Amino acid sequence: MITSTPKITVSSKIWGLLFLFLLAIPIKAQVLLVPDRVFDGEEMHSNWVVAVNGNLITYTGPESGLKKPNSYTKHELKGMTLMPGLIEGHSHLLLHPYNETDWNDQVLKESPVERAIRGSVHAKKSLMAGVTTMRDLGSEGAGYTDVYLKKCIDDGIIPGPRLLVAGPAIVATGAYGPKGFHDGVSVPLGAEPVSGRDEAIKEVRNQMGNGADLIKIYADYRWSPGATSQPTFLQEEIDAMVATATTAGKYVVAHASTPEGMRRAILGGVETIEHGDGGTTEIFKLMKEKNVALCPTLAAGDAIEQYKGWKKGKEADTDRIAKKKQSFALALQSGVDIVFGGDVGVFSHGENYRELVLMVEYGMQPLKALQSATSVNARVFHLENLGRIKNNFLADLIAVEGNPLTHIEQMQHVRFVMKDGVVHKNE
Numbered sequence: 001m002i003t004s005t006p007k008i009t010v011s012s013k014i015w016g017l018l019f020l021f022l023l024a025i026p027i028k029a030q031v032l033l034v035p036d037r038v039f040d041g042e043e044m045h046s047n048w049v050v051a052v053n054g055n056l057i058t059y060t061g062p063e064s065g066l067k068k069p070n071s072y073t074k075h076e077l078k079g080m081t082l083m084p085g086l087i088e089g090h091s092h093l094l095l096h097p098y099n100e101t102d103w104n105d106q107v108l109k110e111s112p113v114e115r116a117i118r119g120s121v122h123a124k125k126s127l128m129a130g131v132t133t134m135r136d137l138g139s140e141g142a143g144y145t146d147v148y149l150k151k152c153i154d155d156g157i158i159p160g161p162r163l164l165v166a167g168p169a170i171v172a173t174g175a176y177g178p179k180g181f182h183d184g185v186s187v188p189l190g191a192e193p194v195s196g197r198d199e200a201i202k203e204v205r206n207q208m209g210n211g212a213d214l215i216k217i218y219a220d221y222r223w224s225p226g227a228t229s230q231p232t233f234l235q236e237e238i239d240a241m242v243a244t245a246t247t248a249g250k251y252v253v254a255h256a257s258t259p260e261g262m263r264r265a266i267l268g269g270v271e272t273i274e275h276g277d278g279g280t281t282e283i284f285k286l287m288k289e290k291n292v293a294l295c296p297t298l299a300a301g302d303a304i305e306q307y308k309g310w311k312k313g314k315e316a317d318t319d320r321i322a323k324k325k326q327s328f329a330l331a332l333q334s335g336v337d338i339v340f341g342g343d344v345g346v347f348s349h350g351e352n353y354r355e356l357v358l359m360v361e362y363g364m365q366p367l368k369a370l371q372s373a374t375s376v377n378a379r380v381f382h383l384e385n386l387g388r389i390k391n392n393f394l395a396d397l398i399a400v401e402g403n404p405l406t407h408i409e410q411m412q413h414v415r416f417v418m419k420d421g422v423v424h425k426n427e
Contacts, residue, residue, distance in 0.1 A: 032072035035082035035399055041375035041388035043367070044405055050082060052395045055421030060389050077399045077416060083370070084387050085132025085396035085419060087377035088161070088352055089295045089341025090274055093119040093149060094142045097347055099307045104178040107141035107190050115142045119149050123160030125350030128425055130398040130414035133386055134161040135341065137216045137253065137274065138169035141190040147211035159424060164381065167212035168192045170203055170241065172232035175221045191218065197240045204244040215245045219254040220261025231261045238268035259283050266292050272339055272380065279327045284334035293337035293380045296328055298358040300343030328362045337380055338364065340373035353411040360408045367405060395421040
């Protein structure tokens with residue numbers, strides 16, 4: 001009798017402990033999203049469903065092709081279009097609209113602490129608007145606050161999009177602001193100034209070392225308030241900054257609006273041109289040859305002109321708007337990759353859809369605009385598992401009312417937001 005009892009008792013205890021251990025392991029939720037239609041990042045599909053297991057997409061297609069559909073919790077999205085989370089290409093989480101507080105006063109009078117708090121609010125607004133990934137292109141005088149904002153999101157302290165941050169950005173000495181002070185006054189600048197190849201290399205390394213995911217440079221700018229933009233960096237300076245970044249596995253983007261500033265940045269090897277207002281047929285042809293994408297930031301110019309008093313829809317286009325429409329048309333004709341990114345921060349965070357509406361208004365096909373905000377941006381930004389609804393891609397998914405292919409304005413009506421498999425909005 002005593003020979004078998006200890007063995008049975010030990011075995012029972014082991015299996016009991018194992019059962020309790022298995023109960024303690026969180027089981028990843030299996031959700032089946034059932035919308036009216038699915039835009040997968042490339043094209044629109046009817047009668048599709050999307051299955052999510054944990055934080056991954058595990059099936060896309062007709063429900064009839066899904067194995068064991070009863071093992072999923074169904075979530076109906078009636079009247080909606082399901083699509084990948086938006087990838088915002090040009091934002092400033094640490095800025096707020098210039099008709100609230102002008103840029104100079106934000107840089108000079110708002111502390112980094114205040115701006116960080118504002119940034120956390122802006123991040124949540126962006127996520128609720130369907131932006132699940134965002135490039136933040138310059139902290140505009142707030143140092144590396146964007147790096148820490150990203151960390152807070154990654155650590156789950158605050159909700160917000162996945163961030164790719166540029167840190168302070170880099171300008172040529174004397175070319176940036178705030179300005180308007182006499183030479184005896186030193187003021188904080190909105191970016192880090194450098195002169196010469198050695199300083200440029202050092203600053204790129206410094207910013208990467210402090211957590212910048214990419215480097216932003218200003219290839220042209222106004223040398224004095226109210227003046228027209230002119231090229232800033234010499235070709236050798238741009239070449240050096242790009243070489244320094246790419247050696248470390250990073251890349252460079254360039255603020256550039258003049259043909260010569262754009263040309264130098266393109267030849268230097270930047271990956272995207274931001275704004276590109278003065279782009280010509282020749283410049284866009286060069287961009288296409290060098291595989292450089294354009295982020296036109298249409299919504300920023302549209303907002304600024306209205307701040308200046310332009311009554312959109314009631315008055316003729318201003319000179320700035322007319323020229324922007326012309327350069328955007330040339331970009332479309334050239335076939336360059338168009339990056340969705342509105343320079344949000346100049347206008348209200350959470351209204352990112354304004355860029356998509358203007359892209360279509362200025363001549364882009366709605367399908368191309370949606371691709372720009374999803375699969376194209378994912379490709380241009382080297383995000384290999386985002387931007388598409390596809391098996392084993394991350395479950396960053398949003399749903400909007402109606403069909404944005406027929407009415408692009410529907411992009412302002414985001415009713416469902418899932419980031420990394422977690423639902424943040426469900427209306």
